[in-house]
Amino acid sequence: MRQNAVMAKDGGISPREAEVLALLGSHFSNAEIAARLFLSVRTVESHVSSLLRKLDVPDRRALAQRAVVDRPRQEPLPLPAPLTSFVGRAQERAELAELIAVHRQVSAVGPGGVGKTRLVLAVAAEVADRYADGVWFVDLIPVTDPGLLATALAGALGLGEQPGRDLGESVLAALAERQALLVFDNCEHVVDAVALFLERLLAACPRVRVLATSQARLMVPFERVYQVPPLSLAGESDAVALFVERAQAAGWSLESPQHDQVAAICARLDGMALAIELAAARFATLGLDGITAAVSHPLRMLTGGSRADKRHRSVRAVLDWSHALLEPVDQELLHRVSVFVAPFTASAAAEVAGADAGLVADGLARLAEQSLLGVSASPTGTRYRALETIRQYGTERLDQRGELADARARHLRWCLTQAVDLAVAGPGWRARFDAVADDLRASLRWAADEPEQRADAYRLARHVAELTFTRHLLGESQQRYEQASVLADDPAATAAMLRQAAGVAGCRTRGDDTYRLYRAAAAAARRSGDRAGAAVDLATAATVAYRFSSTFAQTPPEEEAIALVGEARELGSGDRAAEAAVALAEAGVLSDAFGAVQGPADNAVPQTLARAERAVELAGRTGDPLAQSAALDALTAAHAWAGDTFACAATAGRRITLLSSTDNRLETPGGIHELIDGLGMAAQTSLGVGNLPGALRSGRQLADHPALAEVGHRATSWLLVADALAGNVEELLGAGTRFLDAWRRAGSPAIAALGPAAAAVAMIHDLRGDQDAEREWQAVWDRLGDSAERTYGYGALFDAMRMLHHGRAEEAMERMAPEPGEVWKWVTWIWLHWYVAIRAEAAVLAGSPLARERLADARTLTAGNPVAGALVERAQSLLDQDHERLLATADVFEAAGCRYQAARTLVLAGGEHAARGAAALAALLDPGETGRGLPPSPVASAV
Structure with missing residues (x-):
């Protein structure tokens, strides 16, 4: 911390920023830094942005390198700290x-x-x-x-x-x-x-x-x-030095003449470090003569037996000897606690050993004194752990006596108790889970292969699946749910576990797995006689194939999905939930509403809307918020297909209101998946109608959602778009760092859905005059792949905004030359209002004869959109040379949360207002005052 204090003094870095910088140097993500320092992810992003400015470095990697340079050389490495000194070698x-x-x-x-x-x-x-x-x-x-x-x-x-x-x-x-x-x-x-x-x-x-x-x-x-050889035995050997040092650490000294006797003992022990340490631990009670006699015991050199015997032959000799010196009660305790694979407490040992807690605590202390158990203290209490060779030795002893199965069964019951308690635990449960997770996994692995333990194995697999999901270990959670489905003793339970596994796969954006698991759930439900449940699963599988088609490695054939809908319709006739699920599947599969931009040519808008509205109506009758949310998503997509931007936003808002309820189903994997998808849709549709505060609110909820803590590129993508359009540059810089860090840690995946975020940030850096950063983000955008939406939708919008900012109105007009009706599939969704408004402004600033026609069309389309409407009003004022009306739009932009356009309005007004507008733009675009400087805005000269 002294180094951090010096850094804070010399570089203007606060103590908290110094802590963040140190963790950056250790390559922690923003989410991990937030957890360690008890901050929000947004606060960490702000600190990272501040550090970039203060240290005048270009990116996060440079920050990490700076942290390494400034790191104190005495900083501890992330290596286990030995409890005893290292001797020789x-x-x-x-x-x-x-x-x-x-x-x-x-x-x-x-x-x-x-x-x-x-x-x-x-x-x-x-x-x-x-x-x-x-x-x-x-x-x-x-x-x-x-x-x-x-x-x-x-x-x-x-x-x-x-x-x-x-x-x-x-x-x-x-x-x-x-x-x-x-x-x-x-x-x-x-x-x-x-x-x-x-x-x-x-x-x-x-x-x-x-x-x-x-x-x-x-x-x-x-x-x-x-x-690795045994410790040296010749001369002033390392073996003797180790024995002497350990004996002295226990408070006993050895004279030089005794070293020869010690050397003889070490030679008998083949120079094995563990054996020598165990022998030295007995010095206080046996002395050198007693130890010499003990190592001469016939059991010292057991031969033959299993492969493990051969690998551990020398250590086994010492362990046999050390074991024989224990009291029978301590021998028994050592055997029974050997089933733990992770550090355990005295109370846990008592439960698994089936003995009095006080007696067990005393016994553990004696075993620790004999170096048969390691001891560590932590805020949660003292924990014990056997070295692996000792643990294996203990379980073999149990097996030889026919007691291993009983000991593992007690361990399984203890694990079940821990899992149940963790499911209802309060703050701090994650640390408790981490402490026992390896034991839960080991016990489950054993129990899953024991027919008589099948019921408990199923229960433990289910609990571990739930816990790992909440712990955000989603891959393991899906695996455990699938394992539970195999262990379940009836098809109905199998189907339930497969549905949960499918929900987790959805959260992981694994469309193929989600589809497979719902189909498997349907098969299990049919075996149980649950025709309605099977119908819901089949219909849901078909819906997933279209609703989340972008998450598939290989989308199922259309005819396969249609067949699933037909089978579901037949199975679910007369059941309310099944009919709602089938209606939803029909809205997606038959109308292709979820993939609207690629829908069939004969997909009439009225038919699409009718099917989606029917799905919403039937889902409402079920009272299931997840079914209702999915149906509302279908209706949102149908409104997009119809080109009704306001209806899209209103329906997405209904969905978020529904998902904000306290229904326990919303805490399941399926519920979390719906919420994340719903927030993303709410952010997009809010942008579409110019509701920037709403888009920012949904974007921040996504960015801060714990399930997305390790996938910052996915979590922050819509927040970046909203911040760019609002002109929240300082916030964008922090979130952009998180995006890049997470995206690169994920292997720089080519996900087309991230394109708007990359394009938006690249645009902001272009407006700032930071060409290095602009090129970096342009490269990211290029890596995400090409698409028609990039050409005609958001790509055209952000390119035109850049051009207008730099006074290149003719280029902007050319970039947006296609009529909205020609490219409506790509601009109708979010970008239609923005597209027609910016397109009309480009025509006005370029002096085009088409300006009045485009303004009239844009005014009709954007009526009710505060930002797009103000853009049209501003362009009309420029065309009519109505100065007072022009300045009034600046207040409208401010009220709508669009600070960039408010400042730009003043620049466009010219005269005495231009300087004030230029200063406002400079403050927005260069919030850190890094000294890079901004080029003078040429927009005034274009009026």
């Missing part, structure tokens, strides 16, 4: 550091207990300065399911899932340009999954290096293996 550290400097992937291989993890952590700390983006530690011990490898890495990096991408793809995107060292610890139980992932990682991320520990080689062609 100077030669091994040097060799391993040299290897990782030359090779991109090095595996430190050796038997359990040899000291691989401690050695790798020491090397990682020593070489950390070589990696501008840091050293990151990924503990794979809790990963019981190879499919969750990416989840573990994402958790270590603080990443969330991106729409349209699984966590693995999100991780690769986030690391694509980073210079970082990843430490993968304990790969042996997921070695195949690690090998496959590393091939993808190193190919996609050329500046990333990986240092792994494993008991077996990863067997990949690019792997460089370093065999």
Whole structure:
């Protein structure tokens, strides 16, 4: 913090901005920074914008580099802090550091207990300065399911899932340009999954290096293996030094003559670091003579048995010896707590062990004293954890005695209790969930394969699905819902879980999955005898195919969707909910209202509206807000098809009012999906009718929605458009940083729906005279792909606004030469009012003989739109040279929240008003006063 204080003093940066800058240097997203500093995402965006100005750097990447330069060298790395000192291994550290400097992937291989993890952590700390983006530690011990490898890495990096991408793809995107060292610890139980992932990682991320520990080689062609040897035994050996240091740490000193006896013990223990530490821990009670006798026990060198026996042979000898020295009650406790895969509390241990809490707490303390359990303190209490080799040893002991299934069953019941409690927990539940999540996953993995545990496995899968959805782990949530559907003991429950999975897939913008899951739900519902439920699912699947067609990798054939509607109609006859769902599907599939701009030639507007209105009427009879919301969306699309901009906005507003109710169904995955879609539609339709405050309100709700915290490009896209049209440049700069950061972390996806946002921001930077930023955003826009809407819709609008700002009215008129009726499919939706108003203004400023005709047409179309109407009124005033009427439009723009057009009006008025307008424009377009300066606005000369 002292460095931050100096920075704040020298650069005019506040302490809070310094904290934000430090986290930027560690490559945290705005959402992650907000969570760490207890701020809103918008406040973080404002700080980032301020830092860009104060440090005079061009973008977020430069900020991160500046933070690294200014970072205090003593800043701790995100590596586990060892509880004890690291002893010796100077030669091994040097060799391993040299290897990782030359090779991109090095595996430190050796038997359990040899000291691989401690050695790798020491090397990682020593070489950390070589990696501008840091050293990151990924503990794979809790990963019981190879499919969750990416989840573990994402958790270590603080990443969330991106729409349209699984966590693995999100991780690769986030690391694509980073210079970082990843430490993968304990790969042996997921070695195949690690090998496959590393091939993808190193190919996609050329500046990333990986240092792994494993008991077996990863067997990949690019792997460089370093065999970690036991601690040296010759001379003043590392083994003796470790034993002596640990004994002294416990308060006992050893004389030099005793070192020979210690060396003999270490030799008996094969120089295994874990074994030596366990032996040293017994020094206080056994002395050197007792330890010497103990390591001579016949069990020390067990041979044969399972593959695990071979891998852990030396450690097993020490564990057998250490285990034999425990009291029977402590042996039993060690066995039973070995089912935990993550740190656990004393109360949790008591519940799983089925013993008195006080006795268990005492027993855990004794086990910790013998170094058989690690202890850590946290704000939530003391937690214990067994090393993996000790945990495996304990479960094997339980298995040998035929008690493992009972212990896992108790652990399963404990996990169920935790999951149920978390579902109703208040603030702080996320930290509690994170603390037990690995145990929930491990228990579920075991229970899912045990026929007698099937019912509890289903319950746990369902709870984990709900919790991970609320925790915004959407990929896992969908997986768990699908798992629950397989474990359910009746088809009705299967159908219910598949519907929830479909809702999560919708939130993830995975149209193919959503479609597949609704069809599977329909099949399960039919097996249960629920014909009406099957009808709803089939109709919903057909609706999804059109309503969310842009989220599909491959849209289902039209005839397939039509067949689903027909089957649903037959199954659902006479059921209110089914008939409403079928009507909605007909409004989309048969009228193609959802894909209106690509609708069939014979799709008459009255028929489209009639079907949509019928869907709304039938949905209203069900009392289901989600069904009503979907039907209102169909009606919104039908009004767009009809070219009725005001009806679009009114219907979208009805939908938001409905979704603002407190109905519990709105908290489900399907409800969240509807709300996010509804807010996006409300923002768009508000823009269409010139309701800038409404568009900004809906845009901010989207930007701040927790379900979109990790997908800032999707969350902020409509807010950026609204801010650009309103002239809220300072707000736009902050949100634009969030957009770019999230978009690039997602792998720069080519999503056409993001085009208006990129175009709007590029336009603002052009108005500001910041050509570097304009080119950057233009490149983003180009990456999003070409479309007719870009040519004739929003693209034409934003291009013309640029041209008019710079006094190039003739060019603007040419850019908007197509008649609205010729390109109505592309301008009717949001942009019609803006298009005809700006088009008329271009004609006036260009002195075109078509000006009066275009003004008359625009006045009729935009009546009731405060912003577009004021644009037309201003153009008419210019044409009529009515100065007083012209100035009056500035007040109209201000009242409508359109500050840019209000200032531009003054410039257009000329004379004494022009200077005031130019100053207002400068204040809007260059809010940070960076000194870049704005070119003088030439619009006055064009009048």
